[in-house]
Amino acid sequence: MSPLHLCLAFSSLLFAVGLTGALARGNSILVLLGLELMLNAANLNFIAFWRFGPHGSPATGVVFVLFAIAVAAAETAVGLALIISMYRHQRNIRLPEATRLKG
Amino acid sequence: MNAALILIALATLGTAAVAMAGRNLLHSVILLAATWTGIAVFYLWAGAQFVAFAQVLVYLGAISMVVLFAVLLTRRAREESVAGPELKSRTFFSVLAGLAVAVVLLAAGASAPLAVSSGPAPEVTVRDLGVLLMGPDAAALLVAGVLLTIALIGAVVLAAGSGPDEGEDAP
Numbered sequence: 001m002s003p004l005h006l007c008l009a010f011s012s013l014l015f016a017v018g019l020t021g022a023l024a025r026g027n028s029i030l031v032l033l034g035l036e037l038m039l040n041a042a043n044l045n046f047i048a049f050w051r052f053g054p055h056g057s058p059a060t061g062v063v064f065v066l067f068a069i070a071v072a073a074a075e076t077a078v079g080l081a082l083i084i085s086m087y088r089h090q091r092n093i094r095l096p097e098a099t100r101l102k103g
Numbered sequence: 104m105n106a107a108l109i110l111i112a113l114a115t116l117g118t119a120a121v122a123m124a125g126r127n128l129l130h131s132v133i134l135l136a137a138t139w140t141g142i143a144v145f146y147l148w149a150g151a152q153f154v155a156f157a158q159v160l161v162y163l164g165a166i167s168m169v170v171l172f173a174v175l176l177t178r179r180a181r182e183e184s185v186a187g188p189e190l191k192s193r194t195f196f197s198v199l200a201g202l203a204v205a206v207v208l209l210a211a212g213a214s215a216p217l218a219v220s221s222g223p224a225p226e227v228t229v230r231d232l233g234v235l236l237m238g239p240d241a242a243a244l245l246v247a248g249v250l251l252t253i254a255l256i257g258a259v260v261l262a263a264g265s266g267p268d269e270g271e272d273a274p
Binding site: 002004005006010014016019023027034037040051052069070071075077078080081082085087096 | 104105108109111116119131138150151154157162165172174177189193194196197201209212213215217218219220224227231235236240243250257258261262264
């Protein structure tokens with residue numbers, strides 16, 4: 001089995017773990033962390049193909065992952081602000097109980 | 104070379120799975136910091152040092168701290184950083200969906216005819232990255248900067264609250 005196939009298996013499993021966590025958990029912080037794991041799995045693929053794939057321009061994969069990390073940071077900041085806002089409205093951060101749009 | 108990769112993968116996946124399954128939120132956040140460290144080690148293994156440093160700075164330095172703050176700010180009592188029990192059926196179908204996605208992705212990855220180049224990692228120095236980010240990718244860098252600024256302003260507006268009557272129902 002080539003290293004590229006191993007990397008793909010690694011990122012597939014990490015994506016599946018993140019997806020399972022995001023679907024299964026009711027706590028919104030854990031859902032957000034599951035989303036982060038899925039984003040990280042995608043970044044793993046970029047680096048794997050950058051390292052082992054056929055080479056075009058040498059820095060494409062690295063630059064793409066850097067921008068993906070920046071976007072993930074922005075997403076986490078907004079997500080956690082939403083969670084804190086949700087906590088302020090209903091004293092609870094469990095998603096199954098978040099059934100009102102206006103608190 | 105493959106043995107190191109398998110070790111990194113097992114450590115990363117193990118910590119991620121335990122973090123996603125755990126009851127205690129603080130333990131989950133700390134385990135996820137270990138997961139992100141494992142991913143940074145994978146980047147180092149693949150030869151992308153700059154991305155590994157960015158991963159450590161952004162994920163370990165910033166995101167895990169912000170998540171820890173959120174966990175500590177959104178609990179009412181000391182024992183309340185424990186996530187409540189989940190519905191059995193919900194857990195069952197989530198694991199089913201996760202397994203199905205894993206099987207599909209693994210099958211697709213294993214059967215794909217991939218052209219693997221076994222040569223050394225492509226040389227990308229920090230200088231190359233800087234030239235790229237300031238030259239051909241400058242527009243993307245500007246867009247990322249605007250996105251981060253807007254996201255942070257939005258986060259402050261969302262989290263800052265709205266009026267003087269905030270907190271009157273605080274415990």
